[in-house]
Structure formats: structure tokens, C-alpha cells
Amino acid sequence: MSKPASNRSSVSSSPTRTSPTEETTTLLPPASQHPHAHPHTPSHPHARKTSISARSVSGRSVAGSVRNYGAVAGRPGPAEQAPRVSKVGQRRILTTFPLQATFFILTLLVFASFVLSLILLLNTIFDFSVKFLPYRGSGFTEFWISLIGSWIGLGGVLFFSHPSYLFFLTTLITLILHIPILFLALLSPSLKRAHAPLILVPLLLTGSTLIFTLLSNFLVRRAKKQESLRISRMLTDAAGRERASEEGTARALVGVQRKGFWGRIVGFFGGVFGLIAGLAGLILVSLLLIDLSISAYDGSLPLPSSSSQLVKVQPASSQWPINIHLACTDSNSTLPTIVYTSSSGVPGSLALLPSPLPPANEGSENPGRWLFDLQEQGKIGRVCTWDRPGYGFSDVLSNADLGGIADALWEALDNAGVIKESKREGLMMVGEGYGGLVSRVFASRHPSNIHSLLHLDAQTAxxxxxxPSTTQFLSRMSSRLFPSLLTPLSLNRLPSVLLRKSTSLSRILASSHPSPSSVRLSEKLRKSRLQETIGSQSRTSASFRVLLESGYKYPSSRPAIVLSSEKRMKDDESWAEGQRVLAEEVTSDEGLVEWLQVRGVGHFVCEGDGRGACEGAIGKLLKK
Structure with missing residues (x-):
């Protein structure tokens, strides 16, 4: 004898095994679930069973107990407990092939972006990664573009199943802002020369990463919405209700049972991270766009002097040609041509200007200006100054060591016709600070073209x-590399533009001297100083080997004068020893005209009270 039907809906305690592909969130009509019910015969409302994905679930409902759901006055509801939904069924939407393929591709793009970011970071110092992609800039901007793509893409991967509307919106705006960056890099002549085609690689990779991040965000949200609507329709069909209010209640039930406590925690942090990641990427790409716009505007500035010219050179260490800014005065004098090479961090073009650029202090002097004043007075012959690679109007030179820099100067002078015109009289090499090392290597490679040398508080081996020790190396990294990487974000350039503290010329001819330093306004100058210090300042570097090799061919018998800062020699014993070696060992007794320790001056010995000593040294060398 069969037992009477229960007044409450029952749930089978013997689940049926099904394959994972069949384990979906479904809610079949109760009549089709009863083994003896006729397809067209309705079952008693109190004898219905609720089946989930062709199997019954015992125990507590995943959705929670919601009694009398769908009941109306005078008639019991179709079920006093809400239909149960499989947890595996809730994850079904994330296992479809389109979403799996999108997740896989996005993961690959994020990995590629991280690898490219690391390569571009190392390339900012060592110049080893882009031998087949000619570029003449710093590479800092390319690093940031790649980093933005990897950062936003990582957020898309980590919170793939918990998409955020704010993350979608900020990522979309970030992608749109990459379009004007692309146009600026390709249409502005100065930016195209400095960045293309290297910049196209991170732009394309970052653009692809952002597109797939947006696609995954959209597909997951759409799939979840469709699943929610499907379950809602099933719930309302099972209850015999189709009113909008009940559908909203069903949808709310689905949302609760999908998340749970930990699900809500993950969803909250996912939303916060998505907002932070999206805003960070949006802010960074906006700053990059602003900086590139300023650079494009500054790039339209003409050369600073009527004697200025851009000369194409390609040293042996470079994979592609670059432009060097060279300025030589006109002169019919038979006196030797003076070639001035400035100190580290100081563009040689400053010597062309009668007064310092803003925001220099009042009363400051431009290094090398005294030479052009002498030329205007007719006391000396032709004077040439130049911007070393990466300085002023010159392009950045990859793998720039002392040999490459000296070769770039020789090619520039040769291509401009200066070498041929001064072959009889020779060249007087005037090197200040780091420029003294360049002059020594230049003289050792072309001794027959050298008339004399003037060392102005010059660096020595x-x-x-x-x-450096580990502490010194880390100090260099923190003081040079990290501030250099921040330069393309326009954290200094934009305020100087808004507050009118700098002009286009002062941003191009940014300099560490005169004070206050404006090095932070020039991305190329930052790159060059990295090459001069972190990349080339150790005893294992190519620059050191070049300097040692130059000693065998250095024309030590040529007339030479060494001017040193007495104050600096007293404060630094190693500096005093280096000046002594330069005057007494590098220069022979036959070649040494004078070693003068100038009083009352700093590193720039030709300023202030030391100007007379420098002018007197030029006069003594011209008589030789």
C-alpha cells in the first residue's frame, strides 16, 4: 500500500549521477519529473517535486529557505521552499568556450606585457634589446606604455569572474587615449624620430591587452545577466507567476545564492582593486599624453643660432644614424679652430646664448660663453660647440660610451667641413669636466689634427x-634611474608649463648648471646621464677600456694647459691626485705649458674670478 502524499513538497534523497556537461542550472516543470505522471495530466500541487539539472539535492537549500514563495490568498503556493540551484551550475557560465578562450588569450597578453616591460626597463640603461628597432629617444615612454598594459591586464585576469563597471569604464577611456598617443608618435617629426618604430611594439601589445580586458569584462557580465534571467524565468514558470516584482525577487535570490559571504568579500575587494587599477592606468596614460604633447610642441622650435646645423652621423657603436647639433662661427682667421665640449649635464648649446635660460638665478653664467665672447672681440678664430648625444638638440645615441661619443664628434666636424678647413692650423680641444675625457679620446684617435688641449677641471680615470659597492650602486639607482623613469609622466614639465617657469628652449636645453638644475625637464638628458654613470662609470665598462687604450696614442707632447679648482682639490684628495696625474703623467713635460690651480672658484673654473685665467690660457696656447 502506498503512503498518502505529504502536504509539503518533498526532495528526493537519491541523487542521480550526471556528466559535468549536463550539470546545468535548470528547473523542469514538476509534471515531467514524476515517473508515473501522464504528460498531459497535472499532478497534485502538494505532491510536486523540484528537480535541479535532472538530479535532486538533499539537505539544506543552497538558496536558503524562503517559505510560501509564490503563494496567493486562498490557495497554497506551488512550493513553500524556493527551488534549489546547483553551485556548479552557477559556475557554468565561466566554463564556456568563448570565455575560456578570452581568458587564455588575456593571460598570454599580460605575460607578454610584463616581459616587454622588464626588457624595456633594462634597455633604459644597457641599450641591448632593440638592435633592429631604430629609435633616438630615451625609451622611458615605451616602458610606461607597456607597464600600463600589464597592470590593467593583470586586474582583468585576477578579477575575471568579478567584473566591475568602473573598471570597464576606466579601461575603455585608457584605450581611447592611446589613439592620440599613436597619432602624435607618427605625425610629429620630433616624436617620430625619437620614438618610432619602437613605440609601436608596446602600443600594439597594450592596445590588444586592453581590448581583451574589455571583452572579458563584457562577456562575463553578459553571461551572468543571461544566466540570471534564465533562472528567473524558470522560477516564475514553476511558480505560475510572471509578474515583474516576483521576477525581481527571483533574481535577487539568484544573486544571494551565487555569492555568499566570501563571495561578497571577494566581490567587494574586486571592485576596489578594479577601481584603483583602472584609475591608475587612466591617470598614467593621461600624463604620458600630456608630456608627449608638450614634447611635440617643443620639437617645432628652430635651432638656437644662425650657425647651428644638424649633422647626420653614425658611429661604429650605433646601429642607426643620429643627428648631432653643431654650431661653428664663421672666421677667416688663420688661428686654430677651438672645439668646446661641455661638462656632464650641460648642453654645449648654452654657450651660444648671451644669458642663462629660466629658471636660472640672476648673475649666473652659461658654461663656455666666454669663448664666444672672445671670438666676437676678434681675439680668437673659429669656435665650435656641440650638443653631445642626448643633449639639447642632438639625438640619443644607443650604447653611448666615450669612444662612440668621440667618434660622433669627429663625424660631425668632418661632415660639416670643419676638419678639412682646419687641417693646416689644427684643432684646439677645450674640455670641461666630463668633456675633458671626451677631448682626450678624440685627441688620441686623431692626433695629427690636434693643435693643443685645454683641460678645465677635467675628469680623470x-x-x-x-x-661601486652595493650601497653605491643602489644609491645610483635611486638617485638617477627612478627619477629618470618618472620624467615622461610630466610631473615636473607640466607644472613648469602651467606656472610659466620654463620656455620651450629651456626645456630642450635643460641643464644641471647654472642653478637651479633643470635636468628633470629633459627626458633625453636623463637618458644620457644614465649612460654616463650607471652604464659606463665602472672599471669594467667600455668607456674605461676606451680611455685606457687611448693612452697609447694620446699626443702628450702637444701643448696642454690644466686648470684646476683649488677649493675642490683641498676638499677632495682623490680629485687633487687625479689633477696631478693629468698634468704630470698624462701630459708630458714637453707638452705641459702650465698647471694652474685657480682660487675662489668651484668646478666651473672659468666663471667669476677664474675667467681671466681661462682667457689667459687660451692666449698662451695660441702662441704655441
Missing amino acids: STYFHD
Whole structure:
């Protein structure tokens, strides 16, 4: 004898095994679930069973107990407990092939972006990664573009199943802002020369990463919405209700049972991270766009002098040609041509200007200006100054060591016709600070073209090259590399533009001297100083080997004068020893005209009270 039907809906305690592909969130009509019910015969409302994905679930409902759901006055509801939904069924939407393929591709793009970011970061110092992609800039902007793609893509991967509307919106705006960056890099002549085609690689990779991040966000949200609507329709069909209010209640039930406590925690942090990641990417790409716009505007500035010219050179260490800014005065004098090479961090073009650029302090002097004043007075012959690679109007030179820099100067002078015109009289090499090392290598490679040398508190092998300790290396990284990487974000350039503290010329001819330093306004100058210090300042570097090799061919018998800062020699014993070696060992007794220790001056010995000593040194060398 069969037992009477229960007044409450029952749930089978013997689940049926099904394959994972069949384990979906479904809610079949109760009549089709009863083994003896006729397809067209309705079952008693109190004898219905609720089946989920062709199997019954015992125990507590995943959705929670919601009694009398769908009941109306005078008639019991179709079920006093809400239909149960499989947890595996809730994850079904994330296992479809389109979403799996999108997740896989997005993961690959994020990995590629991280690898490219690391390569571009190392390339900012060592110049080893882009031998087949000619570019003449710093590479800092390319690093940031790649980093933005990897950062936003990582957020898309980590919170793939918990998409955020704010993350979608900020990522979309970030992608749109990449379009004007692309146009600026390709249409502005100065930016195209400095960045293309290297910039196309991170732009394409980052654009692809952002597109797939947006696609995954959209597909997951759409799939979840469709699943929610499907379950809602099933719930309302099972209850015999189709009113909008009940559908909203069903949808709310689905949302609760999908998340749970930990699900809500993950969803909250996912939303916060998505907002932070999206806003960070949006802010960074906006700053990059602003900086590139300023650079494009500054790039339209003409050369600073009527004697200025851009000369194409390609040293042996470079994979592609670059432009060097060279300025030589006109002169019919038979006196030797003076070639001035400035100190580290100081563009040679400043010597062309009668007064310092803003925001220099009042009363400051431009290094090398005294030479052009002498030329205007007719006391000396032709004077040439130049911007070393990465300085002023010159392009950045990859793998720039002392040999490459000296070769770039020789090619620039040769291509401009200066070498041929000064072959009889020769060249007087005037090197200040780091420029003294360049002059020595230049003279050793072309001794027959050298008339004389003037060393102005010049660097030497013992003072410039040394193997740094770990602490010193980390100090260099923190003081040079990290501030350099921040330069393309326009954190200094934009305020200087808004507050009118700098002009286009002062941003191009950014300099560490005169004070206050404006090095932070020039991305190329930052790159060059990294090459001069972190990449080339150790005793294992190519620059040190070049300087040692130059000693065998250095024309030590040519007339030479060494001017040193007495104050600096008293404060630094190693500097004093380096100046002594330069005057007494590098220069022979036959070649040494004078070693003068100038009083009352700093590193720039030709300023203030030291100007007379420098002018007197030029006069003594011209008589030789």
C-alpha cells in the first residue's frame, strides 16, 4: 500500500549521477519529473517535486529557505521552499568556450606585457634589446606604455569572474587615449624620430591587452545577466507567476545564492582593486599624453643660432644614424679652430646664448660663453660647440660610451667641413669636466689634427671610473634611474608649463648648471646621464677600456694647459691626485705649458674670478 502524499513538497534523497556537461542550472516543470505522471495530466500541487539539472539535492537549500514563495490568498503556493540551484551550475557560465578562450588569450597578453616591460626597463640603461628597432629617444615612454598594459591586464585576469563597471569604464577611456598617443608618435617629426618604430611594439601589445580586458569584462557580465534571467524565468514558470516584482525577487535570490559571504568579500575587494587599477592606468596614460604633447610642441622650435646645423652621423657603436647639433662661427682667421665640449649635464648649446635660460638665478653664467665672447672681440678664430648625444638638440645615441661619443664628434666636424678647413692650423680641444675625457679620446684617435688641449677641471680615470659597492650602486639607482623613469609622466614639465617657469628652449636645453638644475625637464638628458654613470662609470665598462687604450696614442707632447679648482682639490684628495696625474703623467713635460690651480672658484673654473685665467690660457696656447 502506498503512503498518502505529504502536504509539503518533498526532495528526493537519491541523487542521480550526471556528466559535468549536463550539470546545468535548470528547473523542469514538476509534471515531467514524476515517473508515473501522464504528460498531459497535472499532478497534485502538494505532491510536486523540484528537480535541479535532472538530479535532486538533499539537505539544506543552497538558496536558503524562503517559505510560501509564490503563494496567493486562498490557495497554497506551488512550493513553500524556493527551488534549489546547483553551485556548479552557477559556475557554468565561466566554463564556456568563448570565455575560456578570452581568458587564455588575456593571460598570454599580460605575460607578454610584463616581459616587454622588464626588457624595456633594462634597455633604459644597457641599450641591448632593440638592435633592429631604430629609435633616438630615451625609451622611458615605451616602458610606461607597456607597464600600463600589464597592470590593467593583470586586474582583468585576477578579477575575471568579478567584473566591475568602473573598471570597464576606466579601461575603455585608457584605450581611447592611446589613439592620440599613436597619432602624435607618427605625425610629429620630433616624436617620430625619437620614438618610432619602437613605440609601436608596446602600443600594439597594450592596445590588444586592453581590448581583451574589455571583452572579458563584457562577456562575463553578459553571461551572468543571461544566466540570471534564465533562472528567473524558470522560477516564475514553476511558480505560475510572471509578474515583474516576483521576477525581481527571483533574481535577487539568484544573486544571494551565487555569492555568499566570501563571495561578497571577494566581490567587494574586486571592485576596489578594479577601481584603483583602472584609475591608475587612466591617470598614467593621461600624463604620458600630456608630456608627449608638450614634447611635440617643443620639437617645432628652430635651432638656437644662425650657425647651428644638424649633422647626420653614425658611429661604429650605433646601429642607426643620429643627428648631432653643431654650431661653428664663421672666421677667416688663420688661428686654430677651438672645439668646446661641455661638462656632464650641460648642453654645449648654452654657450651660444648671451644669458642663462629660466629658471636660472640672476648673475649666473652659461658654461663656455666666454669663448664666444672672445671670438666676437676678434681675439680668437673659429669656435665650435656641440650638443653631445642626448643633449639639447642632438639625438640619443644607443650604447653611448666615450669612444662612440668621440667618434660622433669627429663625424660631425668632418661632415660639416670643419676638419678639412682646419687641417693646416689644427684643432684646439677645450674640455670641461666630463668633456675633458671626451677631448682626450678624440685627441688620441686623431692626433695629427690636434693643435693643443685645454683641460678645465677635467675628469680623470681615477676620479671618474671606480667599481661601486652595493650601497653605491643602489644609491645610483635611486638617485638617477627612478627619477629618470618618472620624467615622461610630466610631473615636473607640466607644472613648469602651467606656472610659466620654463620656455620651450629651456626645456630642450635643460641643464644641471647654472642653478637651479633643470635636468628633470629633459627626458633625453636623463637618458644620457644614465649612460654616463650607471652604464659606463665602472672599471669594467667600455668607456674605461676606451680611455685606457687611448693612452697609447694620446699626443702628450702637444701643448696642454690644466686648470684646476683649488677649493675642490683641498676638499677632495682623490680629485687633487687625479689633477696631478693629468698634468704630470698624462701630459708630458714637453707638452705641459702650465698647471694652474685657480682660487675662489668651484668646478666651473672659468666663471667669476677664474675667467681671466681661462682667457689667459687660451692666449698662451695660441702662441704655441
